[in-house]
Amino acid sequence: MTIQAAFYLQRRNFVLDVDMELPLEGVTALFGPSGCGKTSLLRAMAGLERCRGRLRLGEQCWQDDGYFMPTYKRELGYVFQEASLFAHLSVQGNLEYGWKRLPPAARTVAQADVIDWLGLAPLLKHRASELSGGQRQRVAIGRALLTSPRLLLLDEPLSALDRQAKREILPLLEGLAARTRVPIFYVTHAPEEVERLADRVVFMRDGQIRHIDSLRQALSRPDSPLFVDEGAVSIIEGTVGESLPDGRTPFTFNGLCLWLVKPLRQPVTRARLRILASDVSLSLHPLPDVSILNQLALTIIRVYPAREGRVLVAGKLADGQPLLAEISAYSAVLLGLAEGQQVYALIKAVALLT
Numbered sequence: 383m384t385i386q387a388a389f390y391l392q393r394r395n396f397v398l399d400v401d402m403e404l405p406l407e408g409v410t411a412l413f414g415p416s417g418c419g420k421t422s423l424l425r426a427m428a429g430l431e432r433c434r435g436r437l438r439l440g441e442q443c444w445q446d447d448g449y450f451m452p453t454y455k456r457e458l459g460y461v462f463q464e465a466s467l468f469a470h471l472s473v474q475g476n477l478e479y480g481w482k483r484l485p486p487a488a489r490t491v492a493q494a495d496v497i498d499w500l501g502l503a504p505l506l507k508h509r510a511s512e513l514s515g516g517q518r519q520r521v522a523i524g525r526a527l528l529t530s531p532r533l534l535l536l537d538e539p540l541s542a543l544d545r546q547a548k549r550e551i552l553p554l555l556e557g558l559a560a561r562t563r564v565p566i567f568y569v570t571h572a573p574e575e576v577e578r579l580a581d582r583v584v585f586m587r588d589g590q591i592r593h594i595d596s597l598r599q600a601l602s603r604p605d606s607p608l609f610v611d612e613g614a615v616s617i618i619e620g621t622v623g624e625s626l627p628d629g630r631t632p633f634t635f636n637g638l639c640l641w642l643v644k645p646l647r648q649p650v651t652r653a654r655l656r657i658l659a660s661d662v663s664l665s666l667h668p669l670p671d672v673s674i675l676n677q678l679a680l681t682i683i684r685v686y687p688a689r690e691g692r693v694l695v696a697g698k699l700a701d702g703q704p705l706l707a708e709i710s711a712y713s714a715v716l717l718g719l720a721e722g723q724q725v726y727a728l729i730k731a732v733a734l735l736t
């Protein structure tokens with residue numbers, strides 16, 4: 383099933399002009415610089431921004447020429463940057479607000495599950511006015527889910543939170559779309575949130591959609607807008623195994639293994655691993671006597687010029703997953719790197735996204 387959305391909205395100094403068709407599942411990140419129209423697109427989907435266009439979820443039409451379904455009839459949950467909870471109600475009261483108004487047969491999400499997924503059990507009796515920013519957002523997401531929406535729209539839900547609160551919520555958001563089967567549209571300008579949560583990315587600029595990529599495609603563009611802050615990164619999906627007595631923890635994916643050496647903050651199984659291209663060196667041969675634990679065979683796909691005096695080497699691992707290495711242009715010439723060549727990636731650091 384797909385979602386088809388096309389909107390045209392003209393403001394004094396801004397035009398939103400988008401047309402997209404995407405799978406109606408998983409997490410779609412809307413990513414782009416401030417003012418590019420991410421929130422306007424989300425609001426248009428919600429019917430909060432009245433503009434020309436059409437919106438279809440599978441066979442269901444929410445908007446078309448001459449037809450506009452009002453927001454309250456659209457089965458969607460919307461969570462803003464700062465959660466607007468009912469201050470006079472308890473957390474339980476907030477969660478039940480939409481849930482109670484639905485006939486039991488229309489409820490697709492169980493209260494107990496939402497409370498469990500979002501870690502809300504200890505907060506149920508608290509008043510909304512007593513909660514921290516991160517707790518408020520968890521309740522707002524829970525309340526939205528309990529209206530059994532066909533679509534969950536999250537507008538920079540973490541942007542007003544401090545690092546610690548973000549760190550607490552991100553793992554809870556991970557897997558939420560899969561667990562609830564509610565497709566999520568997630569507005570952000572934080573690459574880390576895209577890398578962690580997204581299945582696909584809609585790149586926006588100046589009111590238009592520039593690309594729609596799977597996360598893997600998005601990260602294989604050497605000039606990906608996701609790389610603007612920290613440089614190029616690769617994300618590898620895999621499974622975290624049991625830690626060994628020597629302190630190493632295996633991260634396995636498609637028969638390959640990378641070793642983690644930092645103790646895990648909490649037990650995890652499926653996870654994404656983030657590798658900065660500047661933490662990957664290349665060697666023509668496997669190196670036996672080095673401190674770098676992680677060495678994987680890599681086939682070079684392309685070598686791109688990068689920042690001053692550097693090149694970005696795009697390669698694929700034995701299982702086909704892409705990996706990027708940023709090395710000096712001098713070393714690339716010295717090693718004679720060329721497309722199709724097999725080399726070894728020496729990975730100096732990996733970060734588990736948990």
Ligand SMILES: Nc1ncnc2c1ncn2[C@@H]1O[C@H](COP(=O)(O)OP(=O)(O)OP(=O)(O)O)[C@@H](O)[C@H]1O
Pocket residue numbers: 393395396414415416417418419420421422423571
């Ligand atoms: N209510 C409004 N009236 C007039 N112009 C608006 C209104 N809301 C937004 N705009 C303008 O429309 C453009 C797109 O805004 P929008 O909030 O959709 O961008 P954004 O990508 O979500 O930005 P940010 O990441 O900063 O939230 C901007 O130029 C903004 O100034």
